[in-house]
Amino acid sequence: xxxxxxxxxxxxxxxxxxxxxxxxxxxxxxxxxxxxxxxxxxxxxxxxxxxxxxxxxxxxxxxxxxxxxxxxxxxxxxxxxxxxxxxxxxxxxxxxxxxxxxxxxxxxxxxxxxxxxxxxxxxxxxxxxxxxxxxxxxxxxxxxxxxxxxxxxxxxxxxxxxxxxxxxxxxxxxxxxxxxxxxxxxxxxxxxxxxxxxxxxxxxxxxxxxxxxxxxxxxxxxxxxxxxxxxxxxxxxxxxxx
Numbered sequence: 001x002x003x004x005x006x007x008x009x010x011x012x013x014x015x016x017x018x019x020x021x022x023x024x025x026x027x028x029x030x031x032x033x034x035x036x037x038x039x040x041x042x043x044x045x046x047x048x049x050x051x052x053x054x055x056x057x058x059x060x061x062x063x064x065x066x067x068x069x070x071x072x073x074x075x076x077x078x079x080x081x082x083x084x085x086x087x088x089x090x091x092x093x094x095x096x097x098x099x100x101x102x103x104x105x106x107x108x109x110x111x112x113x114x115x116x117x118x119x120x121x122x123x124x125x126x127x128x129x130x131x132x133x134x135x136x137x138x139x140x141x142x143x144x145x146x147x148x149x150x151x152x153x154x155x156x157x158x159x160x161x162x163x164x165x166x167x168x169x170x171x172x173x174x175x176x177x178x179x180x181x182x183x184x185x186x187x188x189x190x191x192x193x194x195x196x197x198x199x200x201x202x203x204x205x206x207x208x209x210x211x212x213x214x215x216x217x218x219x220x221x222x223x224x225x226x227x228x229x230x231x232x233x234x235x236x237x238x239x240x241x242x
Contacts, residue, residue: 058073082113169227193222195219
């Protein structure tokens, strides 16, 4: 027989255990810096020598690490995608400047950062966060199997009739549409159009595709690609997912 008052105490304990707050480490989701400096070639002489004497080989290695086509390992788009995936400080404009003025150093820095993440076990983590929220106490959490699987764009590439305003803007004033996209993504107005923006957006919102696919879509149908991107942004704004 349970002691007097035991049931009330037990029910109160259960309520307290289910009402525990979810706490997270301060700054866990703030943008971080690269693990290695842009000019820190001495941190890994092997990577430095590879970048100096066989830059295409280094590019292929980076592309392989990122599960992309070997043609996409070097350049500003790869750096922007990597930053977005692992929540690193910077901007697309900054990525362009770094790659334009110091192409070899940018590639070596990227490869060193990849190798460091591999060594500390954070390379395959979702968005590469070094710290994750802490749940107190630790409950049994069930999640849907498809929760983190890549999704499709919410609008088709040729679905212009879904938003005629965006379609007309892309048809008659494509630079204006590009500036609008860049503003939505908090990037420089010069970066709204092109493969890099599409790849960064896909990475940020976990959408299906690849950098090679982005390049083909943008090169062969830039207005349609820009309109699709803008429509997807507007849909996410309406649903509160942007």
